[in-house]
Amino acid sequence: MSASTYPSHRLRRLRRDAFSRNMVRETSLSAANLIWPVFVIEGEQRTQPIASMPGVERVSIDILVERAREAAELGVAAIALFPMFEGSKTLLAEEAYNDDGLIPRAVRALKAAVPDIGVVTDVALDPYISHGQDGLIDDNGYVMNDETVAVLVKQALTHARAGADYVAPSDMMDGRIGAIRRALDADGHIHTKIIAYSAKFASAFYGPFRDAVGSAANLGKSSKETYQLDFANSDEAMRECALDVAEGCDMLMVKPGLPYLDILARVKDEFKMPVAVYQVSGEFAMLKAAHANGWLDYKKCLLETLVAFRRAGASAILTYGAVDAARWLRGEK
């Protein structure tokens, strides 16, 4: 037996005491890595639970501001806003670029009251459109690319004018990053950053989210497979990322998270730029459901998944557990 094997080498030596484990830990997790997705509704002092996402609520803007203050105090990096639009949804999703709409008002309120927390907005038409797809459809129900991009550009400008720090197109249309970047620059928003949902897969793990924003019923049995990535594909995800990098995104995103750690690690390795990952609604619901049954410990499992995202290469993690995790990272119960 050579000298470089057991028993001269015992990897368990460094695992024996906490000070050694802490010293050699390769990955860190802090609240500064976390982005908290929040669902916003109209009104005052309104909260609504979401059945499929225990502990998550839709909140009116005044309550959103209070929650944002707490999140900022805990060091959470940013809030990602998603609207539950209760007005009438249309075929052309005109509400998506209403400067006085729910999201622009929420952005302005946040930036005025809690300037230290980043604000990320979702650029996609699904909350506002009568059929629940992310873009405009033709007579056959096919989501049209270039016509949709024109509307996404208007939506992104609306968000940037309201003061969003990041716009995050989640629609998976071709060419939208370049079109949005050019429009932002032409309108003077050279500092508005773009997080591109580049590797966004057509996933059944988005189910609870579609309840939360109220698009599930509109979408019915239709799928998003003609624009979101086939979850069997990895090379194609790299091509999406390469195009979004070339078109000028500031950060890439992989979504969902845990079932796609291979994609996340590959994106980080190939592009060597900041990557975000989205621990989506279904992943969160699984942890909560198992916890409710006494089968898993939500706290331990959540923190383990977040470290796994960091280990795989994520700079930013979107998680519905951001505030829970930030409290625990501080040592609070």
Ligand code: PBG
């Ligand atoms: C839609 C959008 C979705 C999510 C974020 N933006 C759902 C979808 O593509 O149907 C999913 C987030 C989650 O499941 O937590 N533009």
